[in-house]
Amino acid sequence: xxxxTQTQPGMFVQEKEAVTLxxxxxxxxxxxxxxxxxxxxxxxxxxxxxxxSYDEQNATEGRYSLNFQKARKSTNLxxxxxxxxxxxxxxxxxxxxxxxxxxxxxxxxxxxxxSVKP
Amino acid sequence: xxxxxxxxxxxxxxTGEKVFLECVQDMDxxxxxxxxQDPGLGLRLIYFSYDVKMKExxxxxEGYSVSREKKERFSLILxxxxxxxxxxxxxASSPGIRDRSNQPQHFGDGxxxxxx
Numbered sequence: 001x002x003x004x005t006q007t008q009p010g011m012f013v014q015e016k017e018a019v020t021l022x023x024x025x026x027x028x029x030x031x032x033x034x035x036x037x038x039x040x041x042x043x044x045x046x047x048x049x050x051x052x053s054y055d056e057q058n059a060t061e062g063r064y065s066l067n068f069q070k071a072r073k074s075t076n077l078x079x080x081x082x083x084x085x086x087x088x089x090x091x092x093x094x095x096x097x098x099x100x101x102x103x104x105x106x107x108x109x110x111x112x113x114x115s116v117k118p
Numbered sequence: 119x120x121x122x123x124x125x126x127x128x129x130x131x132x133t134g135e136k137v138f139l140e141c142v143q144d145m146d147x148x149x150x151x152x153x154x155q156d157p158g159l160g161l162r163l164i165y166f167s168y169d170v171k172m173k174e175x176x177x178x179x180e181g182y183s184v185s186r187e188k189k190e191r192f193s194l195i196l197x198x199x200x201x202x203x204x205x206x207x208x209x210a211s212s213p214g215i216r217d218r219s220n221q222p223q224h225f226g227d228g229x230x231x232x233x234x
Contacts, residue, residue, distance in 0.1 A: 035222055043127075045208060045225035052220055091160065095219065104150070105176070106223060112162040 001028050004070040004094050006109035013082045014117050020067070021112045023092035029053075032096045034075045035106065036064070039089040048090075051075055079114075087116045121145070124226035128169050132234055137196040139229055141209030148214040150192035151223060152176075152184060155206040161220070167192055199233045206230050 003026040013019035019050040025034065046062045047069040049061045051068050059066045079086055090113075125140035141214075142159040143150065149168050153161040163176030165184040175186050181203060185193045192211075196203055 031219075033219055037222075037225075043206065043208075043228035043230070045119040045210070045228075047224065050220050050222060097219075105166060107161060108161040110158060 002093050002094065002096055002107050004109035006090075006092055006106050006112050008112045009110075010113045010115070011077075012117060013086075014082055015084060018078060018080045019082055019114065021079070021090050021092075021114065022074070023076060023109060024072070024074045025074060025092075025094050027094065027096050029096045032094055034066075034067070034068070035095070036075075036077050037091045037093065037094040038086075039091065039111070041088070045091070049077070072117050082116045084116050084118060087114060089113050122211055122226040124207075124211055124229050126232050127227060127231050128232075130232045130234060131196075131199050133199060133201060133228050135199045135233075137199050137207075137215075137231070137233075139194040139196075139207055139231070141192045141194070141211075141226055142190050143192075143211040143213065143224070145213075145224070146189065147211040147224075148189075149212045149223075150186065151210040152182075152192065152194045153208045153210065154178070155208055155228075162206065165192065165226065175223075201233050204231060204233045 005024045019041045032053045038046045049064045051059045051066045063080045065078045089111045091111045092109040121144045123142045131137050151166045152164045164179050167173045167186045183195045192222045207229045209226045
């Protein structure tokens with residue numbers, strides 16, 4: 001079964017430090033995509049970063065990077081130099097072919113609430 | 119930038135009412151989605167659409183219907199609102215992914231719906 005697991009309901013980090021948010025996934029497909037979203041308290045979902053299953057390099061996007069370990073089926077989000085504005089819910093999601101139709105819908109984890117302390 | 123606009127940020131309705139949530143996207147995306155989000159449950163897919171006048175059930179379609187008469191607009195309808203439909207509703211869109219599987223879904227700001 002296709003599944004995304006985020007085991008950390010809540011995390012705290014000191015401002016300017018780095019933090020890692022965990023995400024593991026389960027799929028038997030060889031081709032899939034992994035996405036991370038940020039949701040501030042205002043509610044909008046903001047796309048952060050993407051990793052494809054065939055990508056050889058870990059994805060990076062500014063202060064965001066992924067620690068993609070395919071054999072372990074994990075794609076952890078690393079936020080460097082945390083800022084107060086990083087306080088939000090973070091969701092990991094996976095797209096696999098033919099889930100929910102031919103174009104592949106997203107499967108979301110339950111999220112991790114990150115709080116950045118000044 | 120992709121813009122997905124939901125008609126209301128906050129909405130309060132009464133039990134038994136027919137409720138319409140509207141969503142419009144401005145990027146000519148083929149795909150549109152409706153989710154509901156509840157604490158501890160993450161995002162759950164209600165309905166999605168890959169083309170005009172086309173709709174598919176997601177994981178929790180009971181009590182909801184949808185309409186997509188135009189490519190840019192996807193409406194979620196609560197036929198007879200109940201208190202257990204009090205939730206955050208999120209609309210999203212994405213391009214057809216056959217050649218662009220790395221394309222994310224783009225979300226609106228969400229509608230916090232309360233059914234009294």
